[in-house]
Amino acid sequence: MSPSTPSPRVRREYGLAMLALAVAAGLLLAAAGQQWVTGRITAPGPVPPVPVALTGADLTGAPSGVGWAGLAGIAGLYATRGWARRLVGALVAAGGVLALSAVWEATRPDTLLEAVSGSATETGGAAQVAGDPHLAALGPALAAGGAALLVLSGLLAAVRAPAWPGMGTRYDRDATPRATRAETPSDLWKSLDAGDDPTLDAPGDQSWSTNPDDPGDAAEPASLAARPAEPKENH
Template identity: 40%
Template sequence: MSAASVPHTGPHTGPHADPDSAAPDSAAPGAAPAGSRRSLAAALFLGSVGAAVVLLASGQVWAEGRAPVGGGALPLQAEGGDVTGLPTALAVVGLAALVAVFAVRGAGRLLVAALLALSGAGAAVAAALGAADRSALDEEAARTTGDTAATVQALTHTGWPYVTAAGGALILLAGLLALRYGRHWPAMSGRYERDAGPRARGAAAIDPDRPEDLWKALDRGEDPTRDR
């Protein structure tokens, strides 16, 4: 047999071709890129940890001082919530936005992601401004001494306001990741929408002479008496 009579078979058309070689080297349609999966995990981690840090640090002592009483001085302390309640409130808003970002799509997801970022930024700024605040202890000194003109003395601040600000920055980073990569993230209802089609097409035929088929149809929410 001459060489011209031998049929030419390419690497993808021959009878012994490797079936894996014919498959395209690409991800399945609708699959999230690896980068978006990493950004999703990072946003969840940063947002949840940041909110926890803000809530924890806001309950710690931010400032200490003394109020003059008679011939002595009364020690006073002010927690983060006494100085400003904004970081705590915004951390709760950030947590809600972090969950809600998976329940919406399109423009709604961008809006929720922006809210997440703004919550973190607001918590960080409020905590930073409260790091040097003395009004909370001045009010405490006036209330303790009964003198409206009394002010706190020997005022010192702790590092907890800056820890709170760092937590707010983590929430901000989570929001920025959601703004940048959120359009690739899955939504909560996506799995149920994908499963609905095949389940409806795969419904088994009902035999009216078999009671067990009738009961199964009723369990699936179908009408076994309709014409098929």
């Protein structure tokens, strides 16, 4: 295994981190569509209370927005290298912190009462909230879990991502192109695909020599010089 080839442990760590990011983004997107709060509004007169149900997206747009950003972070970690990966990981972790803060703010009692009151105002007239709103546990729990997982995954990426494999790994080559000898057109295409330079002479294959003791190229001129001159024909 070459030094530039990631070890199985690093590849496994990379795969688990990408899976955690995908799960975190999925939880946030799913939580945004869940019902978070229910309440009732009443109006003067013989009108029964009207139930009101609000989803996570009705209370805050952070879970869905951060969820999509988490999916984009997967592509960013796959396509970038080095310090850029650290930056992507830090942004992912910051998005998770933002989502956690938004979930906490959206589930406060006064926030829930204000949200239900806003629904009562939209109906017009003198509608009012009847009783305290009821907070469902599933939606906020999914959002909080996804946000926490996003924070952990982002921090792990910010620390470990430069060692992970990525899109550019298989295209890394030495600074000096390797020389190769292409005998057939098929060999030429294979060498180009491998990153070798078929225009360079292969090691050990020298068609001329700078060694004065090597007759090399001097053999042909010497044989011409040793050939006797032919007499010219008299016209």
